[in-house]
Amino acid sequence: xxxxxxxxxxxxxxxLGHVALALLAxxxxxxxxxxxxxxxxxxMAVVAVIIGTIFALVLRSRLSVEKPGAMQQVAEMLLxxxxxxxxxDLLEENVHHGASQFVPFVGTISVFVLLGNLMGAFPSSxxxxxxxxxxxxxxxxxxxxxxxxxxxARRHGVAxxxxxxxxxxxxxxxxxxxxxxxxxxxxxxxxxxxxxTVRLWANMFASDLIYLIFVGLLAGGASFGWGKSPVLGVVxxxxxxxIPVLFIGLHVFVSVIQAYVFTVLPAVYLGLATAxxx
Numbered sequence: 553x554x555x556x557x558x559x560x561x562x563x564x565x566x567x568l569g570h571v572a573l574a575l576l577a578x579x580x581x582x583x584x585x586x587x588x589x590x591x592x593x594x595x596m597a598v599v600a601v602i603i604g605t606i607f608a609l610v611l612r613s614r615l616s617v618e619k620p621g622a623m624q625q626v627a628e629m630l631l632x633x634x635x636x637x638x639x640x641d642l643l644e645e646n647v648h649h650g651a652s653q654f655v656p657f658v659g660t661i662s663v664f665v666l667l668g669n670l671m672g673a674f675p676s677s678x679x680x681x682x683x684x685x686x687x688x689x690x691x692x693x694x695x696x697x698x699x700x701x702x703x704x705a706r707r708h709g710v711a712x713x714x715x716x717x718x719x720x721x722x723x724x725x726x727x728x729x730x731x732x733x734x735x736x737x738x739x740x741x742x743x744x745x746x747x748x749t750v751r752l753w754a755n756m757f758a759s760d761l762i763y764l765i766f767v768g769l770l771a772g773g774a775s776f777g778w779g780k781s782p783v784l785g786v787v788x789x790x791x792x793x794x795i796p797v798l799f800i801g802l803h804v805f806v807s808v809i810q811a812y813v814f815t816v817l818p819a820v821y822l823g824l825a826t827a828x829x830x
């Protein structure tokens with residue numbers, strides 16, 4: 553059994569599903585749900601990318617040094633702000649040399665995660681959070697893993713970077729210890745994929761699940777009250793009409809926090825990978 557498809561997912565599959573089926577047939581891949589060959593997570597992830605791209609293009613056309621608009625000020629706050637939790641701020645705090653060069657990648661991942669998370673605040677019949685499906689956080693985690701290891705190899709060279717996993721041994725005793733340290737560091741570094749994936753997916757999935765459970769309970773109470781008395785039904789209907797607003801606020805809060813975490817950790821990993829010794 554799979555999740556109920558949003559209207560947008562059905563719309564995309566109605567118009568592009570035959571193309572996806574033809575492509576999958578060429579690749580000899582059998583979709584798990586032939587009626588929806590383009591999964592909902594893919595549709596929603598593409599929507600997040602489109603929203604981010606439109607935002608960037610509109611922002612670029614309105615950039616001004618003398619009179620920055622509200623959109624530009626929000627974008628600047630995402631990069632750097634007085635509280636020092638912007639994307640550039642976090643990179644400069646954790647990466648000691650050349651932090652600015654990592655802003656495009658880390659910023660792209662961070663903004664995508666933020667937009668994907670916030671999509672869960674909309675009615676699930678229209679939009680859902682792609683990050684509530686484990687494959688999307690996994691994809692972000694794998695990209696992050698490949699990127700910080702690549703930057704580490706660029707900085708130290710492949711052999712030099714591999715030696716950092718062994719503590720960069722300099723003498724015979726350090727080389728003996730490196731034999732034990734190297735596999736532990738490799739496993740620890742690889743486990744970051746799982747850590748990034750589970751942290752983001754579990755929080756977004758739990759946020760969506762709690763919202764659905766409480767709305768279902770409140771709606772059930774209103775239905776029960778309406779069966780007893782129209783007046784009681786109207787009174788109890790106030791709760792499912794107003795309480796969800798609180799959960800939407802909670803979801804927005806969780807979305808921002810998880811996007812922040814997915815900015816901090818890549819910055820830390822890049823700092824460790826590009827440091828002289830770690």
